[in-house]
Amino acid sequence: MKQLSIMVDLDRCIGCKTCIVACRNHHGLVNHETAMPEGMSHYLRVESELTGTFPRLAEDYWVVMCQQCKKPPCIKACAAGAITKDAQTGIVRIDREKCTGSGACIEKCPYGVIQFNAEGRFAHKCELCHDRVVHGQEPVCVEVCLADALRFGEREILQMQAEAAGKKLLKKRSTQSILYVKRAD
Amino acid sequence: MSESKWIPTVCYQCKAECAILARVEDGVVREVKGNPRARGKMCVKGMAGITTLYSQERLKHPLKRVGERGEGKFVRIGWDEAMNIMETKLRELRKRGEGHKFTYSMFPHSTTDPKWRFVNAMGGFITTGLPHCDSAKIMAHLHTFGCFPNHHIAPMYYTVPKGGVMILSGRHPFGCLDDACVPRDILDAKERGAKLVVIDPIFRTEAAKADWWIPIRPGGDAALFLGMCNHLLTKGLHDKAFCDKWVREGDMAGLMAFIKNKTPAAMSKICDVPARDIVKLAEMCAAAPSVSVDAFKSIMYGNAMDWGHAWSIFLVITGNLDNPGGQPMPEIAPMAPVAPVPPPPNLKELGYHRTGPNRARFDHYTFFLQPTWYAAQAVREGTLKVFFASECNPALSEMGSGEWREAMTLKDRSGNYALELFVLTEIMPSETMKWADLVLPDQTNFERWELLYMPWWYNFGHTAAVCQPVVKPVGESRHANRVMIDLGKRMFPEFFAFKDDVEYYDIELSGIGMSMRKMLDGGAIWSPGTVGFRKYEDAGRFNTPSGKIELEWKMYGDIGQQWPSPELPLEFRRDADKYPFILVNFRTIFLNNTGAWSQNNAQLRDPVSGIDANPVLLNPVDAARLGIADGDMVTVASSTGSVRLPASLTERIKPGCAGIIHGFGQTMGKVASRGAWAGDNELIADAGSHLDEQDLRGGEAHVSTRVKITK
Incomplete structure (x- = not known):
């Protein structure tokens, strides 16, 4: 199976969250009129890790979206x-017509990325911008990334590109289809 | 099928004003992104601009105060009544011969902003963020090498060669008031082999990407750079050929005498950077093909003028002027004047510095913009009678918030407010609104026309951009520019004979052979095509009185400021025992500082897509000494104010420092008022009344103020 993917370059991600808001705009996840903090769906989130003690510190930032699991627990x-x-694409998709809003997938998702629409009572999540990629466009987050830290493509090809750029795969984070890479020191 | 198209316009979530595209579908803005004709990036603030546009918190009608200032009570009125109130008061002021007691606080979007024109016609003053934030750098560069600096976007990161050094000194280009392409350009330069050096008391995103993080003592930058200059000059590592050719005769000898005792060891004591590191950085710069220094926010030090001067000297002696990877020197294409032009107030006669105990001393300076000015003092001294404000939030952005509030409510013996009229234009509820007599609903960048003519875009090859309305305005909102043009037509028809704002911009653009139509046809941006390097070689001179680089500021000899002091002003050095911490007010990509429209934006204050907390950052070493645990409520007190905040213990801040984000503390608006956060300017002294030298030597004292922390 061909697997489409996003490669997150930790050398470039600055944790700016531009992707989160652009994604919300594109997929209409926010009612701009009534929105309040903490009440909005989001297909991506930023994580970071600070290590060391002053003044010898290091910090990485990365985005977490649906990992397009190889054997998705949400399907089960x-x-x-x-x-x-x-x-065709390896993208994990939720059919809103069939979704009963049980929330079972949300409970089983190990990455906590599935959102629930209370009004329409359905589950929804990142589908790698299926609406765009079938027309040959990149996912929105990849297009707008402020730091050009995201790259879209076939997982296999992205891995080759990482290798060519001297980046190593962060295996701990890249267990499913989304790739996390960093410069090999 | 619904109509959907991408329309070029300009973002105004912050003052970088990036060129963008807005996707409008059936009359509604659905998506935004960077304009691919202009670098193609847009940051999270810009992306969230749609939430500002459609928020139900938008101010939709003119409001008039009822009750006392500070209560925040209003009634809805019509535009006619609002215009009449403004016209009547301003006419009365002029009749009294006090037109100069009118001040408009704004951020001009072009060098010829129509609001500014109104102020000149009225005989009043403008006060902008520029005196607060930029004067030191602007003046330092103008005095030394005669260029109007690119004060928002300093180096052209896309020109930094392999091995070039990029120094960020108290600068956060990964998100603060910068073109959205800058993070990409810096990271690209790093991938090409350039080195990133970050000088900052707080370890932030830039430091995380840096090759070298130097945690400096706040305000120590002048000392660090003077220490480097000492090493370069005494070891002969400076660019001698460049200095011989371009520095004014005698200045190098003067500099050598001045710099003699600014040894790395001596300077280390001031900036708390080890002397060996000062030497290492100096030698790294001497060996590099280029060095850029980006330090916009560090000019907020109490010794900003000295720092700007030290930094200018460093650029000169390393030969990094107008070279690829160095300090760009923009050329500005002049726009056509809209005749007849109202004359600006006579600063020589009225004085450059209108308030404070140092007022007389300030006349020694040769500033082209009025320097830092304090509304609170002006009200007390009776030199501010009518105050207008747009796109700023003085209740939170003026230093000394407490004094500001007091001044707004100051009354004379008859019980009338000393400040006779206070008019505010706002998109969303703001803290300042509580004190205003009139609140006029302003328009977002998606609803208004505006010609943006900004010298700092020079770096990217274009100088002008058009903001055009892409949707119908919300409610009865009117753009402040249009309001002031209408008021101008009523009061000064001779200066406002043009039809409207668009025609005004058309006349201006004729000076460069352009028009609004041509601009829009060209993707809403325009380039003068003057970008280039080492233009002084072609000109054979620098744009200074002598035609050479002037390291010594001889015009300040009589006030002892011909060479930069490495020290902070006295007021920031004394009482170190009583106030052992130095406050570091920092910025984030998620907010346009105190800007009410970003503080009230649900996406930007959402913890997932923005930031919703502003605790005081303390190093665990300091916290342990004070018995403070993570999350404890603490009092942060300066000599002039105090706030209560939860403490957040983090290794990322240098011991001895207390970090707070600049801009929180609003109590107006459902989003902005979330959480018990405080405005940092509660702690900053109103310089002219409480400080000795800061208003002469500094910018805002955001990164200098001493505080104590107690449980």
Whole structure:
């Protein structure tokens, strides 16, 4: 199976969250009129890790979105059969028509990335901008990334590009389809 | 099928004003992104601009105060009544011969902003963020090498060669008032083999990406750079050929005499950077093909003029002027005047510095903009009677918030406010609004016309951009520029004979052979095509009175400021026992500082997509000594104010420092008022009334003020 993916370059990610807001805008996740902090869906989140003690410190930032799991636990959890892994792209998709809003997938997701729309009672998440990539465009987060830290493509090809750039795969974080890389020191 | 298109316009979530595209679908803005004709990037603040546009918190009608100032009570009025109130008061002021007691606080979007024109016609003053934030750097560069500096975007990072050194000194280009392409350009330069050096008391995103982080004592930058200059000059590592050719005769000898005792060891005591590191950085710079210094926010030190001077000297002796990877020197293409031009107030006659005990001394200076000025003092002294403000939030952005509030409510014996009229234009509720007599609903960048004509865009090859309305305005909102043009037409028809703002911009653009139509046809941006390097070689001179680089500021000889002091002003050095911490007010990419529109933006104050907390950052070593645990409520007190905040213990801050984000503390608006956060300017002294030298030598005292922390 071909697996589309995003490669996150930790040497470049600055944790600016531009991708989160651009993603929300593109997918209409926010009611701009009534929005309040802490009440908005988001397909991405930024994580970071500070290590060391003053003045010898290091910090990494990266984004976490649906990892497009190889064997998605959300598919197994969904009694309604609303979640599938697309054979052409490897993208894990939720069919809103079939979704019953049980929330079972949200509980089973090991990455905590599935969102729940209380109004429409359905689960939703990052599908690598399926609407865009089928037209040959990159996912929105990749296009708008302030630091050009994200790259879109086939997982296999992205891995080759990382290798060519002297970046090593962060295996601990890259267990599924999304790749996390950093300069090999 | 619904109509959907990408329309070029300009962002105004912060003052960088990046060129963007807005996707408008059936009359609604759905998406935004960087304009691919202009570097193609847009940051998180800009992306969240749609939330500002459509928020139900938008001010939609003119409001008039009822009750006392500070209570924040208003009634809705019509535009006619609002215009009449402004016209009546301003006419009365002029009739009394007090037109100069009118001040408009604004950020001009071009060198010929129509609001500024109104102020000149009225005979009043403008006060901008420039005196507060930029004067030191502008004047340092103008005095030394005669260029109007690119004060918002210093180096052209895309020109930094392999091995070039990029120094960020108290600067956060990964998100603060910078073109959104800058983070990418810096990271690209690093990938090409350039070195990133970050000088900052707090370890932040830039430090995390740096090749070398130097945690300096706040305000120590002048000392660090003078220490480097000493090493370079005494070891003969400076660019001798450049200095011989371009520095004014006698200045190098003067510099050698001045710099003699500024040894790395001596300077280390001031800046708390080990002498060996000062030497190492100096030698790294001497060996590099280019060095850039980006230090916009560090000019907020109490010794900003000295720092700007020291930094200018460093650029000169390392030959890093107008070279690839060094300090750019912009050329500005002049726009056409819209005749007849109202004359500006006579600063020579009225004085450059209008308030404070140092007022007379200030006339020694040759500033082209009025330097730091304090509204609170001006009200007390009776030199400010009518105050207008747009796109700023003085209740939080003026140093000495407590004094400011007191001044706004100061009354004379008859019970009338000393400040007779206070008018504010706002997009969203702001802290300042509580004290205003009139609050006029302003428009976002998605609803208004504006010609942006900014010298700092020179770096990217273009100088002008057009902000055009892409959707219908919300409610009865009117852009402040249009309001002031309308008021101008009522009061000064001779100076406002043009039809409207668009025609005004058209006349201005004719000076460069452009028009609004041509600009829009060209993607809403325009380039003068003057970008280039070492233009002084072609000109055979620098744009200084002598035509040479003037290291010694001889015009300040009579006030002892011909050479830069490595020390902070006295007021920031005394009482170190009583106030052992130095306050570091820092910025984040998520907020336009005190700007009410970003503080009230739900996406920017959301913890997932923005920031929703502003505790005081303390190093665990300091906290342990004081018995403070993470999350404890503490009192942060300076000699003039205090705030209560939770403490956040982190290794990222240098011991002896207390860090707070600049801009929080609003109580107006559902989003901005979330959390018990405080405004940092509660702690900063109102310089002219409380400080000795800062208003003469400094910018804002954001990174100098001493505080104590108690549980």
